[in-house]
Amino acid sequence: MSMKERLIGLYKLNKVDRELHELMSLRGDIPLRIEDLESEKREHDNRAAELRKELEDIISAEEGVQTENDTLLEKIEKNDERLRSGALKSNKEYDALAKEIEDAKEKIHLNEKASKEDNSARKGEIENELSLIAGQLDEVNAELETNNHELEELTRQTGEEEKELVAERNEILKNIDPEDFAHYERISKVKYGEAVAIVRKGSCLGCYSSIPPQKAIEIRMAEKFYACESCGRILIAEELITA
Numbered sequence: 001m002s003m004k005e006r007l008i009g010l011y012k013l014n015k016v017d018r019e020l021h022e023l024m025s026l027r028g029d030i031p032l033r034i035e036d037l038e039s040e041k042r043e044h045d046n047r048a049a050e051l052r053k054e055l056e057d058i059i060s061a062e063e064g065v066q067t068e069n070d071t072l073l074e075k076i077e078k079n080d081e082r083l084r085s086g087a088l089k090s091n092k093e094y095d096a097l098a099k100e101i102e103d104a105k106e107k108i109h110l111n112e113k114a115s116k117e118d119n120s121a122r123k124g125e126i127e128n129e130l131s132l133i134a135g136q137l138d139e140v141n142a143e144l145e146t147n148n149h150e151l152e153e154l155t156r157q158t159g160e161e162e163k164e165l166v167a168e169r170n171e172i173l174k175n176i177d178p179e180d181f182a183h184y185e186r187i188s189k190v191k192y193g194e195a196v197a198i199v200r201k202g203s204c205l206g207c208y209s210s211i212p213p214q215k216a217i218e219i220r221m222a223e224k225f226y227a228c229e230s231c232g233r234i235l236i237a238e239e240l241i242t243a
């Protein structure tokens with residue numbers, strides 16, 4: 001195989017590798033977005049569960065207060081009956097019973113006030129936040145669905161393209177010397193998949209530094225590998241690939 005053919009082989013390999021890289025980066029963005037949306041969804045779900053728990057606690061506390069009030073009312077009624085029955089022996093007994101009734105009424109009043117002022121305000125806040133979260137969840141779910149669909153579609157489309165590119169790459173590799181490939185891989189790794197640079201009008205298109213005219217002529221003759229002195233890429237004269 002001539003030096004020119006070896007260079008052209010590496011140039012073609014670089015081209016396919018670039019396309020493969022682009023394909024991967026295209027797909028790479030969506031899984032990340034899906035991950036973000038799923039974590040957002042989890043946060044909303046957790047917050048909603050917290051709020052529902054708080055609401056349940058309030059309701060069960062209210063039920064407790066209601067039971068207490070019912071008991072107090074029964075007690076008031078019973079004491080009332082005793083007061084009216086005239087069965088009480090002394091004023092002291094009468095006063096004590098009257099005070100018990102007053103205290104029970106006051107307690108019922110305080111319970112109702114707390115329930116109205118504190119609980120109903122908090123319950124309203126919780127309901128508001130829950131309906132806000134429900135709206136946000138709807139949005140997140142819709143966006144998730146779109147992204148999942150997009151990923152499926154993309155994987156289906158790029159899957160075929162990827163297969164074709166890999167097949168093309170394997171075909172190119174058949175004609176590349178293992179040592180040349182190792183050389184290519186070393187440079188590719190540090191140059192983000194761009195190991196080969198075209199020389200056009202005396203410049204390296206990998207880094208845009210100029211190449212002395214005499215060296216440019218040698219590169220065109222392609223009797224050996226030339227590396228760009230400033231970026232280190234394998235140089236190939238444009239004439240070689242357009243010819």
Ligand SMILES: [Zn+2]
Pocket residue numbers: 197204205206207208209228229230231232233
């Ligand atoms: Zn260069």
